[in-house]
Amino acid sequence: MKERTGIAYFIHSLWKFRFLTIMLVPTFIVLIVNNYLPMFGVFIAFKNINYIDGILGSPWVGFRNFEFLFTSGSLWRITRNTVLYSLTFMAVNTVLSIAIAVAINELRGRLAKTYQTFLIMPYFLSMIVVSYLVYAFLNPDKGFMNASILEWFGLDRVFWYSEKAYWPYILILVNAWKNVGIGAVIYIAAIAGIDQEYYEAAVLDGASKWKQTLYITLPSIQPIIIILTILSMGSVFNSDFGLFYQVPMDSGALYPVTDTVDTYVYRVLMELNDIGMSSAAALAQSVLGFVLVLLTNSAVRKINPDQALF
Amino acid sequence: MGSPANRRENTISPVANMLLNGMFLILSFLCVIPVVLVIIVSLTHIDTLVTEGYQFIPDKLSWIAYESLFKDYGTIFRAYAISIGITVVGTIASVLLMALYAYPISRQDYPFRTFFTFVLFFTMLFNGGVVSKYIIFTQSLGLLDTYMALVLPLLIVPFNVIIMRTFFQTTIHPALIESARIDGASEFRIFFRIVLPLSLPVMATMALLGTILFWNDWFNSLLFIRTEDKYPLQYLMLRVLNDVQYLRNNVQLAAQNPELMSNLPDESLQMALAVVCMGPILLIYPFFQKYFVKGLTVGAVKG
Numbered sequence: 260m261k262e263r264t265g266i267a268y269f270i271h272s273l274w275k276f277r278f279l280t281i282m283l284v285p286t287f288i289v290l291i292v293n294n295y296l297p298m299f300g301v302f303i304a305f306k307n308i309n310y311i312d313g314i315l316g317s318p319w320v321g322f323r324n325f326e327f328l329f330t331s332g333s334l335w336r337i338t339r340n341t342v343l344y345s346l347t348f349m350a351v352n353t354v355l356s357i358a359i360a361v362a363i364n365e366l367r368g369r370l371a372k373t374y375q376t377f378l379i380m381p382y383f384l385s386m387i388v389v390s391y392l393v394y395a396f397l398n399p400d401k402g403f404m405n406a407s408i409l410e411w412f413g414l415d416r417v418f419w420y421s422e423k424a425y426w427p428y429i430l431i432l433v434n435a436w437k438n439v440g441i442g443a444v445i446y447i448a449a450i451a452g453i454d455q456e457y458y459e460a461a462v463l464d465g466a467s468k469w470k471q472t473l474y475i476t477l478p479s480i481q482p483i484i485i486i487l488t489i490l491s492m493g494s495v496f497n498s499d500f501g502l503f504y505q506v507p508m509d510s511g512a513l514y515p516v517t518d519t520v521d522t523y524v525y526r527v528l529m530e531l532n533d534i535g536m537s538s539a540a541a542l543a544q545s546v547l548g549f550v551l552v553l554l555t556n557s558a559v560r561k562i563n564p565d566q567a568l569f
Numbered sequence: 570m571g572s573p574a575n576r577r578e579n580t581i582s583p584v585a586n587m588l589l590n591g592m593f594l595i596l597s598f599l600c601v602i603p604v605v606l607v608i609i610v611s612l613t614h615i616d617t618l619v620t621e622g623y624q625f626i627p628d629k630l631s632w633i634a635y636e637s638l639f640k641d642y643g644t645i646f647r648a649y650a651i652s653i654g655i656t657v658v659g660t661i662a663s664v665l666l667m668a669l670y671a672y673p674i675s676r677q678d679y680p681f682r683t684f685f686t687f688v689l690f691f692t693m694l695f696n697g698g699v700v701s702k703y704i705i706f707t708q709s710l711g712l713l714d715t716y717m718a719l720v721l722p723l724l725i726v727p728f729n730v731i732i733m734r735t736f737f738q739t740t741i742h743p744a745l746i747e748s749a750r751i752d753g754a755s756e757f758r759i760f761f762r763i764v765l766p767l768s769l770p771v772m773a774t775m776a777l778l779g780t781i782l783f784w785n786d787w788f789n790s791l792l793f794i795r796t797e798d799k800y801p802l803q804y805l806m807l808r809v810l811n812d813v814q815y816l817r818n819n820v821q822l823a824a825q826n827p828e829l830m831s832n833l834p835d836e837s838l839q840m841a842l843a844v845v846c847m848g849p850i851l852l853i854y855p856f857f858q859k860y861f862v863k864g865l866t867v868g869a870v871k872g
Contacts, residue, residue: 272680278756279673283685286670289724290692292710297697300705314708359596362589365581370590376855377597380604383854384847385785387806391843392603394810395610395623401836403606406622440600444862468581500788505807521699528700529792541698549695 301545304538324539331536333523338496341519344427344503345495348434353488355435356442357480361472363443364450375447378440386501393433393506421512430517433506434499445487449480482563489559493552496520496544520544604847611635611840618836634837638845644805645842651716652784652802659720660779664772666724671733672760677743686734693727703792718793719801723782729775736771737764774860784850802846809839 273280300314307320328334359378363371381389396403397419405416419425457475466474498519507517520540528537581589606623614629621627638645670689674682697705702722712718741764749759765772790804800808854861 276673276679276681279676279679280681282756282760283670283673286666286725287685287688289666289721290688293721293725294692294696296705296709297702298695299697300701301697303701303704308704314704363593365585366589366593367580367586370593374593374597376858377600379858379861380600380851380854383781383785383850384604385787385803387785387787387803387810388843388847390810391806391840392607395603395606395840398623398836401618401622403623403625407624436600448862468585505810508811524699525791528703534700534704538698538700538704541700545696545698552694 301538301542303534304542306535308534308538320535324535325543327536328539328543333518334540336515337518337520337523337540340516341498341521342495344430344498344519345491347431348438349488349491351431351435352439352442353484355439357446357477357484359439359443360446360450361476363447364476365468375440375444379444380440381437382441384437386499386505389433389437389501390505390508393429394508397429420508420510423513423516426507426513426516430502430506434502446480446483449483450476453479485562486559489555493555494548495551496547498522500525604851607840607843611837611844613837615837623836631837634841637838638841645845647798648800648802648805649845651799655716655719655801656780656783659723659783660776662720663724663726663779663783664775667726667730667733667775668765668768668772669760670725671730672737672764675734675737675741676746677738689725689727689730692725699792706793713793714795714799715793716799719786719789720783722789723779723786726778726782729778733768733771733775736768741767770860770863774863777857777860781850806842806846809842 303314303317304324305319305321306314306317307323308314308317312318363374366374384392394402397405399405399416399418399420402419404419409416417425419429453476457479458471461471461475498521500521503517503519504522504525507513509522510517521544524537524541524544527533527540531537580586606625609625609627610618610623611634612630612632613624613627614631615633617624617627617629670685673679674686674689676682696702706718707713712721745763746759749763754762785803787801787803787807790801791807794800794804
C-alpha cells in the first residue's frame, strides 16, 4: 500500500472500514439522542424557561436560578442527606459484604451456594416491590411491627410514616438488605482467587483461622476493596431515587431525613413545575459528580495505575 | 482453633461450622421473610386482617384477591402485557445495539475506535441530569406518553458495552477475522456468523441484565407516562400503593358483584399485585444466577 497522509488517509480508511462504521451508527445515534442532547440541554439552568417562547427562545437569566436554589434553604438539607447516606451505605455495605464473603468461604459442604441464592434475592426486586415489603411491616393499622411485634412487648403503636426519627435506620437497613448479598458475591469471587499456598504455609506456621483472615485474606482483597470504595466515591452526590422517594411513600413529614438531591429535583420539577430551580440543582449535581469522578480516577492512578479508568 | 487434624486440613471446627451455618440460616431467613409476609397477607381472609392485622400464621385464608385480579382482564392484564412487551423488545434491541457498537471498537485495526470509545466513555463521566433530559424528551423529541420514552433511556449501558468490548478483544483472535475476510466474508457476515456465535456467554449475561433492568424500571414511567392505559406493571404498583382505591375502581368485578367486592380487603389486593409482579423474577433468577455472578465479577475485575 502506498504511503498516505492526512486527509487522504482519513478518506481512505473511512471507505475501507465503512461497514464497521455503519455497524455502530445506530448505537451512536442512540447515544447522541439519549446522552448528548441532554448534556447540551444543561443551558436551561441559565434560562427562565416558559412554554410560549420555547427552550431556545426563553430569556437568559445568568445565575439567578442558582441564587434561588441557595436562598431556598433546602440546599443544605438535601446535600447533607445525600452525602451522609451515601457514605453510611458505603461503610455499612462494604463491612457486611466482606464479613459475609469471608464467612461463607469457610463453610463446609454444599450449603454455601444455597445461602448465596437466598442472599442475592433482594437485589432482583424493584424498589417498588421493596416499598410494598416495607409497607407490610410498617403499615400503621395492620403492619407486622404495630400489630404484632410492638404488641408483644406491650409498646404503643408508632405511626412510622410520620415519625422521622426512625427513618435513617430504616433506610440504612433496607439498603443493606437489598445490596449486601450482591456485594458479597464480588468479594467471594475475589477470595476464591487467592492462591491456596499462602494458607498452606500459614497452617504450617500454626496460624489460626482468625490470623489467616487478618493477614492473608483481607490484605489479598484489599485492592478490590479500595477500587470499589473509590469508584462509589464518584457517586456520593447521587442517591437511589426509589429508596428515598417510594420506600418512605413520599411522606412530607419525613422530608427532613429522606429528601435527597434526586428526590428534591424530581419534586421541584414535577410537583412545583419550577424548571429553573430543579435544573440548577440537577446541573450542580452533575458537575460535582463529574469533578468527583476525575478526582477519584487520579487517586486510583496514584495508588495503582493499572486500575485507573483513564 | 480445633484439633491438630483440623488444622492440617485447614477447615474450621465442627462447632464453628455449626455456628456459621446457624448464622447463615438466620441471614437467609431475613432475606426471604418480607416476601413471605407479603405472600401470606395476599392470602389472608378479611376477617383476620381486620381483627389481627398482618400475621405470618393467619386464622383464615382466602383466594379472593387473586380471583379478582385474574378475573379482571382490564388493568392488570394490560399492565402485564405492556411490561412484557417493553422487556422483550428492549432487551433484544439493547443487546444487539450494544454488541454492534462493542465489536468495531474492539477491532485493533479500526482507525476510529479511539474516537467512538471516547464518545461512549464520556457518557459514564458526565450526564445532563434528569431535568435537561425531561425537557429535551418532552419538548424537543415529543416522547411524552410514548413507550419509546421507556425504552430509549435504558438501551445502552456504557459499562456493559465496555465489558463486551473486552470480551471480544480477549476471546476472538484477530487471525480468525482476517482469515474469514480473505475467504471473502463481509464485515456483517463475520459479525453475525463468527463473532456472535463465539460470544454467547457474554450475550446471555447481557440479556439477563437487560431483562431485569427493563422489568424493574419505573422511574421513566414516573417521568414520561401520563395515560392510565399505558402504565407498565411497576408503575401501576406505585399508583396502587399510594392509593388503593385506584385499583378498586379499575377492577371490573366491582360492577358485577358489589357483595363480593365488599369482602375484598384492600391490603390483600395490594399484596397480591406485588406477588404477581415479583413472581416471574423470583422464579427465574435462581436458574440464571451464575450468569449474573459472572457478569458482576467480570465487571469488578476489568474495572
